[in-house]
Amino acid sequence: MAETEYPWAYFFDAVRLGKKTKQVKLVLNESERAQIAKAYDLIELPEFEADLEVRPWRRDGLAVRGHIRAKAIQQCVVTLEPVECMVDEEFDRTFLPDQDSRGRRRSDDDTLEVDLDIDESDPPDYFEGPQVDFGAVVCEHFALGLDPFPRAKGVEMDDKYAPDPEEELKQDEEQKPSPFAALEALKGKK
Numbered sequence: 571m572a573e574t575e576y577p578w579a580y581f582f583d584a585v586r587l588g589k590k591t592k593q594v595k596l597v598l599n600e601s602e603r604a605q606i607a608k609a610y611d612l613i614e615l616p617e618f619e620a621d622l623e624v625r626p627w628r629r630d631g632l633a634v635r636g637h638i639r640a641k642a643i644q645q646c647v648v649t650l651e652p653v654e655c656m657v658d659e660e661f662d663r664t665f666l667p668d669q670d671s672r673g674r675r676r677s678d679d680d681t682l683e684v685d686l687d688i689d690e691s692d693p694p695d696y697f698e699g700p701q702v703d704f705g706a707v708v709c710e711h712f713a714l715g716l717d718p719f720p721r722a723k724g725v726e727m728d729d730k731y732a733p734d735p736e737e738e739l740k741q742d743e744e745q746k747p748s749p750f751a752a753l754e755a756l757k758g759k760k
Contacts, residue, residue, distance in 0.1 A: 577609035580705035
């Protein structure tokens, strides 16, 4: 997982999971919702809950399937009015301990080559120690579910503020380097 600080943490003890599946329901209290609202520049976060299904994965890892439901109040990017946004996000993530079952630390060589296939699931995240921070995972997927440009109902952007497509095309053409300029630069190096 990323080395970024998240506004809320919920640590799950991976060692205690054993070989069984566990259901976890997270309902955030007012203080926790306020922390998240502040971190993501929300006016308010009146509702936030997540249902997690945690199950063993491979020999010593775990997998979590989650469903986040939240009601967020954001600020309209045009009028600055409050806008209600419903977040309904599902995710499926896998985790492996930073050490293998023999206590050896995984080396960078274990993860150097990654073959990506669009149809396959994401590679696993690694965690240190006996706990996984599901709070960070929930915050990450909540943020992905927020509208990046919330607008109040019926609000349209005035055309006079919209970029002129012809002007943008002209600027793009001016910024493109000439292929002959690149050849000239190579010629000058000899």
